[in-house]
Amino acid sequence: xxxxxxEIVDFLMREFPQNTCVxxxxxxxxxxxxxxxxxxxxxxxxxxxxxxxxxxxxxxLYVAVLGEVGIVPLAVTTSLTINFLRKASPQKSIVxxxxxxxxxxxxxxxxxALYSEGSAALVAHAVGTYSIPRKGHPDYARPDRGTSKEIxx
Amino acid sequence: xxxxxxEIVDFLMREFPQNTCVxxxxxxxxxxxxxxxxxxxxxxxxxxxxxxxxxxxxxxLYVAVLGEVGIVPLAVTTSLTINFLRKASPQKSIVxxxxxxxxxxxxxxxxxALYSEGSAALVAHAVGTYSIPRKGHPDYARPDRGTSKEIxx
Amino acid sequence: xxxxxxEIVDFLMREFPQNTCVxxxxxxxxxxxxxxxxxxxxxxxxxxxxxxxxxxxxxxLYVAVLGEVGIVPLAVTTSLTINFLRKASPQKSIVxxxxxxxxxxxxxxxxxALYSEGSAALVAHAVGTYSIPRKGHPDYARPDRGTSKEIxx
Amino acid sequence: xxxxxxEIVDFLMREFPQNTCVxxxxxxxxxxxxxxxxxxxxxxxxxxxxxxxxxxxxxxLYVAVLGEVGIVPLAVTTSLTINFLRKASPQKSIVxxxxxxxxxxxxxxxxxALYSEGSAALVAHAVGTYSIPRKGHPDYARPDRGTSKEIxx
Numbered sequence: 001x002x003x004x005x006x007e008i009v010d011f012l013m014r015e016f017p018q019n020t021c022v023x024x025x026x027x028x029x030x031x032x033x034x035x036x037x038x039x040x041x042x043x044x045x046x047x048x049x050x051x052x053x054x055x056x057x058x059x060x061l062y063v064a065v066l067g068e069v070g071i072v073p074l075a076v077t078t079s080l081t082i083n084f085l086r087k088a089s090p091q092k093s094i095v096x097x098x099x100x101x102x103x104x105x106x107x108x109x110x111x112x113a114l115y116s117e118g119s120a121a122l123v124a125h126a127v128g129t130y131s132i133p134r135k136g137h138p139d140y141a142r143p144d145r146g147t148s149k150e151i152x153x
Numbered sequence: 154x155x156x157x158x159x160e161i162v163d164f165l166m167r168e169f170p171q172n173t174c175v176x177x178x179x180x181x182x183x184x185x186x187x188x189x190x191x192x193x194x195x196x197x198x199x200x201x202x203x204x205x206x207x208x209x210x211x212x213x214l215y216v217a218v219l220g221e222v223g224i225v226p227l228a229v230t231t232s233l234t235i236n237f238l239r240k241a242s243p244q245k246s247i248v249x250x251x252x253x254x255x256x257x258x259x260x261x262x263x264x265x266a267l268y269s270e271g272s273a274a275l276v277a278h279a280v281g282t283y284s285i286p287r288k289g290h291p292d293y294a295r296p297d298r299g300t301s302k303e304i305x306x
Numbered sequence: 307x308x309x310x311x312x313e314i315v316d317f318l319m320r321e322f323p324q325n326t327c328v329x330x331x332x333x334x335x336x337x338x339x340x341x342x343x344x345x346x347x348x349x350x351x352x353x354x355x356x357x358x359x360x361x362x363x364x365x366x367l368y369v370a371v372l373g374e375v376g377i378v379p380l381a382v383t384t385s386l387t388i389n390f391l392r393k394a395s396p397q398k399s400i401v402x403x404x405x406x407x408x409x410x411x412x413x414x415x416x417x418x419a420l421y422s423e424g425s426a427a428l429v430a431h432a433v434g435t436y437s438i439p440r441k442g443h444p445d446y447a448r449p450d451r452g453t454s455k456e457i458x459x
Numbered sequence: 460x461x462x463x464x465x466e467i468v469d470f471l472m473r474e475f476p477q478n479t480c481v482x483x484x485x486x487x488x489x490x491x492x493x494x495x496x497x498x499x500x501x502x503x504x505x506x507x508x509x510x511x512x513x514x515x516x517x518x519x520l521y522v523a524v525l526g527e528v529g530i531v532p533l534a535v536t537t538s539l540t541i542n543f544l545r546k547a548s549p550q551k552s553i554v555x556x557x558x559x560x561x562x563x564x565x566x567x568x569x570x571x572a573l574y575s576e577g578s579a580a581l582v583a584h585a586v587g588t589y590s591i592p593r594k595g596h597p598d599y600a601r602p603d604r605g606t607s608k609e610i611x612x
Contacts, residue, residue, distance in 0.1 A: 015197045044168045044226040050211050050233065055204035073197040078566075079588070080203065081234040081387040081540060083415050083433060085408040101431050102391040106565075107537075109389050111417070111431070125407050125417070127389060127433055129538070231413075232435070234387060234540040236568050236586060238561040254584050255544040259412075260384075262542050264570070264584070278560055278570070280542060280586055282385070321503045350474045350532040356517050356539065361510035379503040386509065387540040 001070045002027070008063055011071050021059040021096075029100040031064035034117065036093050048088040048116075048123075057082055057112040057126035060096035065108045065130045068100060072140060075132045078107070082126040089116040094123070106132055154223045155180070161216055164224050174212040174249075182253040184217035187270065189246050201241040201269075201276075210235060210265040210279035213249035218261045218283045221253060225293060228285045231260070235279040245269040247276070259285055307376045308333070314369055317377050327365040327402075335406040337370035340423065342399050354394040354422075354429075363388060363418040363432035366404035371414045371436045374406060378438055378446060384413070386434040394429040398422040412438055460529045461486070467522055470530050480518040480555075488559040490523035493576065495552050507547040507575075507582075516541060516571040516585035519555035524567045524589045527559060531591055531599060537566070539587040547582040548575040565591055 003011075005026045012019050024032040035041070035056045043049035058077055065075050088094060095117050100110040107129055114124040133140045156164075158179045165172050177185040188194070188209045196202035211230055218228050241247060248270050253263040260282055267277040286293045309317075311332045318325050330338040341347070341362045349355035364383055371381050394400060401423050406416040413435055420430040439446045462470075464485045471478050483491040494500070494515045502508035517536055524534050547553060554576050559569040566588055573583040592599045 018193050018195060018202065040171050042171060045229065047229075049171065050230040051204060051208035054207040054211075054233070058203050058207075076198065076200075077203040077237055079234070079236045079538060080207065081232070081433065083232045083407070083435065084230055085415060101389070101428055109391060109431070122407055125415070125433065127387065127431065129389065232385060234586065236560070236588065238568060254542070254581055262544060262584070275560055278568070278586065280540065280584065282542065324499050324501060324508065346477050348477060351535065353535075355477065356536040357510060357514035360513045360517075360539070364509050364513075382504065382506075383509040383543055385540070385542045386513065387538070389538045390536055 002068060003066050003070050005067075007071060008066050011066070011073070015073055019059060021056060023063055024095075026063050026067035029064065029068055029103070031060050031067055031098045033060045033063055033096050034093050035096075037090060042090055045087075046090045048090065048094060050084060053084065053088070053094060053114055053124045054080065054082055054126070056094050056096040056114060057124070057128065060098035060112045061110050061128045061130055064098040064100050064110055065103070065132065068103050068108070069132055072132055074140070075108075075130050078129045078131045080126060080128040082124055084124045086121055086123050088123040089119070092116040092118060106134060108132060155221060156219050156223050160224060161219050164219070164226070168226055172212060174209060176216055177248075179216050179220035182217065182221055182256070184213050184220055184251045186213045186216055186249050187246050188249075190241075190243060195243055198240075199243050201243065201247060203237060206237065206241070206247060206267055206277045207233065207235055207279070209247050209249040209267060210277070210281065213251035213265045214263050214281045214283055217251040217253050217263055218256070218285065221256050221261070222285055225285055227293070228261075228283050231282045231284045233279060233281040235277055237277045239274055239276050241276040242269040242272070245271060259287060261285060308374060309372050309376050313377060314372050317372070317379070321379055325365060327362060329369055330401075332369050332373035335370065335374055335409070337366050337373055337404045339366045339369055339402050340399050341402075343396060348396055351393075352396045354396065354400060356390060359390065359394070359400060359420050359430045360386065360388055360432070362400050362402040362420060363430070363434065366402035366418045367416050367434045367436055370404040370406050370416055371409070371438065374409050374414070375438055380446070381414075381436050381438045384435045384437045386432060388430055388432040390430045392427055392429050395422040395425070398424060400429070412440060414438060461527060462525050462529050466530060467525050470525070470532070474532055478518060480515060482522055483554075485522050485526035488523065488527055488562070490519050490526055490557045492519045492522055492555050493552050496547075496549060501549055504546070505549045507549065507553060509543060512543065512547070512553060512573050512583045513539065513541055513585070515553050515555040515573060516583070516587065519557035519571045520569050520587045520589055523557040523559050523569055524562070524591065527562050527567070528591055533599070534567075534589050534591045537588045537590045539585060541583055541585040543583045545580055545582050548578070551575040551577060553582070565593060567591060
């Protein structure tokens with residue numbers, strides 16, 4: 001069952017307060033998120049740091065997956081590959097546009113195009129996979145507890 | 154010409170104040186960095202977020218490259234692939250151990266093993282590539298200016 | 307200077323006789339290649355083997371790059387990432403559609419969508435990078451010699 | 460339940476006759492395979508083609524997985540990332556050494572180091588993931604039928 005943008009925004013605010021991306025759109029197997037760029041997001045050379053771009057890619061995937069399968073908080077990244085293509089502007093927000101390539105019962109795969117806001121020149125391109133806990137599995141709808149607990153290996 | 158750990162720590166403090174990793178060791182084509190984990194680094198499920206692990210991998214690569222080729226601030230990530238293997242403890246620092254696989258004249262490739270401090274169970278594994286500006290190239294020793302400038306496409 | 311499909315077909319026949327893909331189209335930063343599937347291309351489970359899909363992706367990239375920069379025989383793959391999404395039909399040819407994401411002076415990046423001929427369901431998705439020797443570099447227009455020679459490290 | 464080298468060699472001869480790699484060793488979460496290099500395996504520039512290296516990486520992973528979990532013919536590659544580091548000798552066999560990083564209930568991750576036989580200089584490095592059908596799942600022990608059948612999406 002799908003989620004609307006409002007439901008996902010609400011979920012992120014409650015359970016993922018560390019998130020610094022803004023959801024611009026979600027639906028139809030896609031998602032668009034945005035991240036403002038300030039000095040904290042830069043690296044030597046005055047361009048947006050790789051980790052910021054990777055974060056935007058990862059969140060765009062997460063949001064697209066939630067939009068497609070519903071609020072499944074413990075969907076987790078299993079892999080990500082990113083190619084950095086051009087320097088991003090230090091003065092523009094980063095926009096990540098995710099398109100899901102496949103959503104299976106337990107794995108979703110999507111690609112993300114990353115841009116400096118207002119420019120059509122691709123800054124980076126990522127492909128990532130997300131693992132989706134099965135319905136009925138204890139992980140399916142478990143909220144973020146934030147307390148210490150057993151680490152599952 | 155190689156760099157010592159002290160030279161790299163000093164460089165990062167001056168030119169990369171956004172960096173949140175601590176360099177534990179560098180040399181011999183390797184580097185070890187550490188990142189403390191607090192609530193800001195967590196995600197739903199109470200485990201370390203993917204972006205934090207990607208950041209540690211990227212910084213470990215950067216430090217290993219600088220250790221091998223000298224302080225070349227504008228060495229930049231060209232690609233990164235990461236596989237997430239196990240949940241990291243929300244209560245331990247993340248340790249990233251980078252081993253360079255090849256350092257060419259313009260490209261370096263390395264792999265990074267990521268652990269929860271004190272545990273030998275691999276949390277994630279990354280392989281990344283860094284582009285190294287050539288000596289004589291205007292980008293070779295240019296410090297971080299942090300001002301607005303032309304974006305090179 | 308770009309190459310036409312005929313020029314690339316001719317080049318491959320002369321210098322890359324080991325190639326088993328057929329070029330269907332090339333131009334505009336793209337290329338489409340096809341590979342027939344027989345018993346030799348299958349693996350346990352009666353589906354197309356991963357290596358065949360990887361080969362099609364790699365050749366699609368090579369052809370797209372040659373189409374864009376001209377016949378530069380020693381353009382070589384520097385990296386490839388592929389995600390396998392669905393089982394390919396053992397009875398259909400594999401079609402690979404490459405779209406270049408960026409063509410720089412020394413590096414090209416492209417993505418390849420792989421399908422069973424006649425089906426719109428993505429069988430696999432790849433992203434690869436190609437290194438392009440510079441004009442003037444001895445490697446730029448050197449044909450395939452096939453003789454023993456020094457290996458450049 | 461693990462498999463011995465002889466069991467895997469025997470299985471490959473029966474169910475995977477298309478395989479052109481020779482298993483040198485398997486066990487302890489590792490595997491070593493070898494592929495002879497002749498003109499068919501070369502590409503323009505007289506070096507071993509990318510697809511041959513990708514094939515060796517993929518087979519090394521498959522063998523390592525079978526060695527670890529037993530003969531599960533329908534274990535399939537879900538992803539592979541390879542970085543090409545140095546030109547391989549056109550006159551030496553390619554050796555692939557796989558080390559599994561994690562073997563879970565349904566997914567295995569491993570890395571493969573590829574060499575020209577007799578040389579310690581890494582020719583390429585790959586990381587791949589394999590999906591392992593669960594025991595009890597109809598796919599678990601199904602042999603290769605090689606006949607036309609329904610494609611599972």
